Amino acid sequence: MSESRVLVIDADEQRLEALGTILRFIDYHPVLTQSLKGFPLDERQPRDWLAVILGCQDDAQGLQRLAQWLKRDHYHPPLLVVAKYHERTAELLGLDRSACLALDYPMKYSHLADLLKRAGMLHADPCINRPAVQMMPQGPAGNSALVRRTRRMIEQVAPHDSTVLITGESGTGKEVVARAIHAQSNRRDRPFVAVNCGAIPSELLESELFGHEKGAFTGAITARRGRFEMAEGGTLFLDEIGDMSLPMQVKILRVLQERTYERVGSSRSTHCSVRIIAATHRNLEQSILKGAFREDLYYRINVFPIEMPPLRERLEDLPMLIEDLTAAQERSGHGGVRLSPDAVHVLRGYHWPGNVRELSNLIERLAVLHPKAPVSAADLPPRYRGSAATASAHVVDAVLDEDDYAAPAMVACMIPAQVPAQLPPAGLDLKDYIESIEIGLIRQALEQSCGVVAHAAKLLNTRRTTLVEKLRKYGLHRDFAEREPLKA
Numbered sequence: 482m483s484e485s486r487v488l489v490i491d492a493d494e495q496r497l498e499a500l501g502t503i504l505r506f507i508d509y510h511p512v513l514t515q516s517l518k519g520f521p522l523d524e525r526q527p528r529d530w531l532a533v534i535l536g537c538q539d540d541a542q543g544l545q546r547l548a549q550w551l552k553r554d555h556y557h558p559p560l561l562v563v564a565k566y567h568e569r570t571a572e573l574l575g576l577d578r579s580a581c582l583a584l585d586y587p588m589k590y591s592h593l594a595d596l597l598k599r600a601g602m603l604h605a606d607p608c609i610n611r612p613a614v615q616m617m618p619q620g621p622a623g624n625s626a627l628v629r630r631t632r633r634m635i636e637q638v639a640p641h642d643s644t645v646l647i648t649g650e651s652g653t654g655k656e657v658v659a660r661a662i663h664a665q666s667n668r669r670d671r672p673f674v675a676v677n678c679g680a681i682p683s684e685l686l687e688s689e690l691f692g693h694e695k696g697a698f699t700g701a702i703t704a705r706r707g708r709f710e711m712a713e714g715g716t717l718f719l720d721e722i723g724d725m726s727l728p729m730q731v732k733i734l735r736v737l738q739e740r741t742y743e744r745v746g747s748s749r750s751t752h753c754s755v756r757i758i759a760a761t762h763r764n765l766e767q768s769i770l771k772g773a774f775r776e777d778l779y780y781r782i783n784v785f786p787i788e789m790p791p792l793r794e795r796l797e798d799l800p801m802l803i804e805d806l807t808a809a810q811e812r813s814g815h816g817g818v819r820l821s822p823d824a825v826h827v828l829r830g831y832h833w834p835g836n837v838r839e840l841s842n843l844i845e846r847l848a849v850l851h852p853k854a855p856v857s858a859a860d861l862p863p864r865y866r867g868s869a870a871t872a873s874a875h876v877v878d879a880v881l882d883e884d885d886y887a888a889p890a891m892v893a894c895m896i897p898a899q900v901p902a903q904l905p906p907a908g909l910d911l912k913d914y915i916e917s918i919e920i921g922l923i924r925q926a927l928e929q930s931c932g933v934v935a936h937a938a939k940l941l942n943t944r945r946t947t948l949v950e951k952l953r954k955y956g957l958h959r960d961f962a963e964r965e966p967l968k969a
């Protein structure tokens with residue numbers, strides 16, 4: 482149970498409930514609390530939790546109690562905090578930055594599921610920071626000419642120390658390639674260290690990469706090793722290098738040219754032997770034109786470019802990828818998925834904006850929803866089934882990306898909503914609007930299933946208990962009780 486118990490703290494009741502719904506939906510056991518008064522809640526120790534999600538909370542004393550409680554246990558669960566604040570929260574609470582994972586807002590359930598999977602890995606073996614990416618030392622799976630070419634390039638470049646630049650859309654497998662290069666290189670017995678340059682605020686990236694001396698800046702209570710030092714003799718994967726600030730780009734350029742760096746707060750140069758692999762989903766040539774990326778750094782890192790093709794350009798790989806991802810699911814103890822030929826056919830017609838990551842998330846979701854049964858085309862979530870559903874799902878994403886408010890967004894991402902193609906000139910209240918979509922779909926599901934909640938829950942791909950909660954929340958239990966008694 483401790484592998485699935487998630488503590489959620491958020492003063493915002495609606496967001497708290499929405500998070501609870503999503504966590505239950507992806508089979509975790511959330512415990513929700515709006516307030517930190519009297520924290521800890523019970524006798525359970527930090528290690529009894531998989532993760533703690535910290536939303537909005539301004540009870541400073543409560544937060545300190547939470548921090549004390551976490552620090553009681555050296556291997557405490559990670560704290561998931563909104564990306565914008567996660568570094569600051571770690572500092573304020575005196576927690577190690579690696580113990581705070583950044584939650585992207587607006588949040589997608591797939592991202593939350595990824596983070597919790599990562600938390601699960603830390604939980605299983607706290608000493609090993611195992612990667613969230615499936616280990617494929619031979620390189621990305623697939624039979625298409627494009628992927629076979631990529632694997633050949635990996636083999637060719639791996640034994641040399643050349644810097645590699647991997648480009649490609651999000652979720653195409655850039656990290657899979659980086660890890661395969663490392664695994665096939667002479668550095669394979671040394672560390673592979675990944676840094677997401679886009680996720681770390683620019684003012685902290687320097688100390689993250691190069692380390693700092695004690696007292697180098699406010700809050701630097703002790704000296705700390707940087708990622709270059711941790712990767713010594715091995716490979717440093719600079720992910721999302723296109724998001725690095727210009728001043729930081731100058732510093733990286735220097736390390737690439739001189740192979741030396743200094744810790745923040747120190748004037749002593751350290752020599753390093755680290756192979757650099759960089760990746761980005763951005764078009765760096767365009768970034769150069771816009772003045773956002775240095776041309777000299779681009780030529781330094783673009784020694785051996787590898788471009789990962791989007792999944793829609795190699796759809797012949799789909800059956801093999803499904804097979805591999807299903808096998809990986811089974812290895813990790815989840816049920817396998819049996820997709821019928823018509824389901825695979827339908828998936829071939831989809832445009833896969835989230836690439837292999839999206840496919841991997843879909844397989845995982847289907848494994849949860851249809852543990853032993855075969856999955857037919859009709860069982861696929863609507864966005865995969867046809868252009869109309871796809872278009873509306875896209876508008877939902879687009880509307881949500883504009884918004885700062887996470888919780889209803891998370892719920893709406895999973896619902897094939899009928900949303901207006903265009904925002905009305907007078908605007909709309911997004912929260913009310915999304916709730917009205919939810920209510921409409923719940924009503925339809927109940928009508929279709931003659932008020933049998935369990936059947937309606939199935940139509941909505943949700944748990945019966947979750948639906949019962951929603952009926953109460955929206956007062957629908959009264960409406961439906963009048964027409965047909967609820968058999969909850």
Ligand SMILES: Nc1ncnc2c1ncn2[C@@H]1O[C@H](COP(=O)(O)OP(=O)(O)OP(=O)(O)O)[C@@H](O)[C@H]1O
Pocket residue numbers: 613614615616620621622623649650651652653654655656657658762802805806837838841
């Ligand atoms: N060819 C493949 N076979 C099986 N799984 C794959 C393959 N390519 C990618 N994956 C899986 O898809 C997910 C995304 O891969 P990865 O993190 O390498 O993508 P990325 O391009 O770095 O994405 P982002 O730009 O979003 O960071 C991972 O879970 C990875 O294990």
Ligand SMILES: [Mg+2]
Pocket residue numbers: 655656720
């Ligand atoms: Mg990546």
